[in-house]
Amino acid sequence: MTEAIEKHTFRRFKSGESMWDKADLTQKIFQADHSYKCPTYVHRTAPCQGSCPSGHDIRGWLAIARGMDKPPSQMKWQEYAFERMVQANPFPAIMGRVCPAPCEDGCNRNEVDDFVGINAVEQYVGDWAIENKVTLPEPPALNGKRVAVIGGGPAGLAAAYFLRLKGHAIVLFDAHEKLGGMMRFGIPGYRTPREVLDAEIERILALGDIEVRLNTRVGTDIELDALNREFDAVFWALGAQKGRPLPVPNADAVNCITGVEFLDAFNRGWVFSTAKRIVVVGGGDTSIDVASVARRLGHIDAAHAHDAPLPTGFGHTAKDVAGALHREGVNVVLTTLFPVEKMTAAEREREDAKREGIEIKGGVMPLEVLTDADGRARALRMCQCTMKGAVPQPIEGTEFEIECDMIVSAIGQMADLADGLERLDSGRSLIAIDGVYKVRGMDKHFAGGDVVRPHLLTTAIGHGRIAAETIEHFLGGVPDDKRPKVDVHQFNLLEELHARHLDPQPYDHTQIRGTSDEKFAIHNYEDRGATQIIPHDDLFKGQFPYVPRSKRQERHVEADQVLGDFGERIVPLTEEQARKEGDRCMSCGMCFECDNCVIYCPQTAVLRVPKKERAVGRYVYTDYTKCIGCHICMDVCPTGYIQMGLGE
Structure with missing residues (x-):
């Protein structure tokens, strides 16, 4: 156990290391009681949100899950988190299932132990909202446009x-x-x-x-x-x-189709008919979906009059009718230009495909569709290849054929x-x-x-x-000419204060000096969310011990059981697990009320905001008459929210 903790817990300095350079240690000590710097509370975008293509306020709804940002009275935390989610994405239950979660790749918690299970919490909240019939915000009256x-x-x-x-x-x-x-x-x-x-x-x-x-x-x-x-x-x-067809000779054969056509036909209720051997060319998530669906559909030995067979091998048969027919499995080979471990498909999807009996060949490229006397594809001629950037380079003398009854190209869309x-x-x-x-x-x-x-x-x-x-x-007559550098749904402190009836007082725009006691300003706060994403080395990561991630369980389907199995594979988190993942969030770029700055300030210059005036992002303030600019509050801030700025 000790070894595991040592391995997974962040340490700023290893034994024998120090932040002080011996040559200037004395000078640093003598200058430690005065400085023109003082702490500023700086909001920056968390890397999870910066990595999210929809711009989710992930840190915000994880703060709700952990119980730091409490909902209004009589509201469940799940509903409050849902309201925060749909400010950027109205599909939390779907995206929590299928998004490959680049937010988790960007999560700063990866530098401590393991990423926060963002996708899993999103699915939990999205499902809860559906089960409890939570509605979206009331829209305003129509404006005539x-x-x-x-x-x-x-x-x-x-x-x-x-x-x-x-x-x-x-x-x-x-x-x-x-x-x-x-x-x-x-x-x-x-x-x-x-x-x-x-x-x-x-x-x-x-x-x-x-x-x-x-x-x-x-x-x-x-x-x-x-x-x-x-x-x-x-x-x-x-x-x-x-879908994009294969860029090789004879790719227009009648039984060569695209992944888009295949999945569209399946999702409209067309069922697979007589093909027993399928080659899928791709490497991304779409190619995995095609191969997995093909394995689940299997094939039937003979077409019937009601099948209305198409040249591609699909027949329009209702699923209940198809289920009554004798279906057998199909052999599916998925090929990709890149080595298997470098496929663009998610690792979890790749491993599921292998478990379900799909053969994956990596580092190979198609050369030609081989056809029979009727012009139908009978095999795909391929060779091994290496990649020069995104361009495959064939390796001479490595040519081979894969016999098949259908070829599906899942190499891109237009x-x-x-x-x-x-x-x-x-x-x-x-x-x-x-x-x-x-x-x-x-x-x-x-x-x-x-x-x-x-x-x-x-x-x-x-x-x-x-x-x-x-x-x-x-x-509105004021068209944009550019978008923010970090174009996400940003945390807005003024909106947060307004929601809690803590709006600043009106400002008469009279120029004055020394505003620390004035009520029209938000003091010692700066918002850099639209321009900066906070890196992990701005956080005091020693605050965070090793805590294992609450992983969603999966219902694994084995190769001999995949035929006809269209049940969902992901098992959602429980409420307890979802809240635990909220606790693991490091709240990068935003105060999460840990009290470190209050406890460690040697001048007692950092104080808690009175409870009735608190809001997210306004938990502490600095008394500049006491502050000596020693940086300690910044050094012990786990979230990087405190930065030293010029004072007077």
């Missing part, structure tokens, strides 16, 4: 949500029969349970004044010029609905900008935007999500949130 949102996926739904909260009427167009975009049609239901997705979508629509027009394709069913006439602004969130939408195409089957999400060369048109840059669902949600802000400013 109408905005068209094209696409009902994560970017479009997020934009509609945030725009409605700003008082705009929304008309949401989608070419599908249901909303959800890639959350519904690009990810299997055992990863994004449809009842959870439906609940989070319905919660947005329940705000009112969001008109939904399904089965409507803009460009054909409604022309682009009609949008310009009818709406004050347009947000394009079409997504990337077309938007469908044909049939009336050609004006939007940047030339790369995507929409080009400027720094404020405005479509280049088109007034009052904005865009976000995969149609701009195929990436994570969370990224698309972040685009929707940011674009809603820029559209709001555009409609």
Whole structure:
């Protein structure tokens, strides 16, 4: 046990080391009783939030989970945390399941023991909100402006949500029969349970004044010029609905399809038919989804009249009918250019795929689709390769074939900008935007999500949130020309004080000297959240002992049991586990009320704010008449909230 603690607990200095250079130790001691520096309370963005594409105030809702930021009376902490979450992301239950959590990679707790289980807490709170029928904030009255949102996926739904909260009427167009975009049609239901997705979508629509027009394709069913006439602004969130085919000869064979087509067919209810051997080319999460779904679907020995078989090997059979047929497993090989350990897919997904019987070949590249006399793919010719940056380099003499009945290309996606939408195409089957999400060369048109840059669902949600802000400013006559360097949903101390009825007094703008006793100012506080992310070496990490992470359990599916298993794999946290993860958060860049500065100040210059005047970020203050600028409060601050600034 001692060895484990020694291994996992941070130490600023090892035995025999010192922060003092012997040559100037004496001088430092003699200067320790005076300084022109004094402590300033500096808010900076936590790296978890800076790493989150949606801009979640992660530190904020973890502070609620730990009990530091207490909810108003009669409100459960889960509801309070949910309210904080949806200020940046209206899909906590879905994102808590499928987001690969770059926030956890950025977590400063990695420098102590292990990251905080951010994703797991998000899922717990999101599920609790659904179970307890928690609603979104009440929107304001309509202001007379109408905005068209094209696409009902994560970017479009997020934009509609945030725009409605700003008082705009929304008309949401989608070419599908249901909303959800890639959350519904690009990810299997055992990863994004449809009842959870439906609940989070319905919660947005329940705000009112969001008109939904399904089965409507803009460009054909409604022309682009009609949008310009009818709406004050347009947000394009079409997504990337077309997969990229393999860049090799014969990739247009009838039984060569893309990962997007495969998952879309499955999620619409088409079931796999007669292919027994499948090769999936990719390496990202989409390729894992394709391979995993294929293993679960299996194959049937013969097509039937009611199957309406397609050339690709899919038949339109209801799941209950398909379940009555005799199905057998399929052999699935997933290939990737990179070595297996360097695949872009999440490690957890990769290991699950192996456990479920999927063979993964790393460091190989496709050369040619080999076809039979009927023009159907019978094998994929490949070779080993090395990577020079993002470009594969074939290794001569290593060619081999993988026999198959179907090839699925999951190597990337692009938007469908044909049939009336050609004006939007940047030339790369995507929409080009400027720094404020405005479509280049088109007034009052904005865009976000995969149609701009195929990436994570969370990224698309972040685009929707940011674009809603820029559209709001555009409609208000003060369009943005740039966005903040750290473009996340920022903690705002004035809003925090206002929520607790602690607003500063009005300021008459009379120039005065010495404002430390005035009530119109927020003293010794600086907000650098929009420009700085706090690094781990600004924290006193010795405050944090080794505490193991509360990990979500998973229901592992073995290869011989995967056929027909579409149950959810993740087991959510309990309330106790969620609160424990909140306790593990180091609150980087924000005071978490540990009292170190009060205890260790040798001059008793650091004092607690009177209890009735406290708020998040306003727990202590400094009496500058006592402060000698010794830096001790900064040195022992676990969160890096205290920085030394120039005083008088």
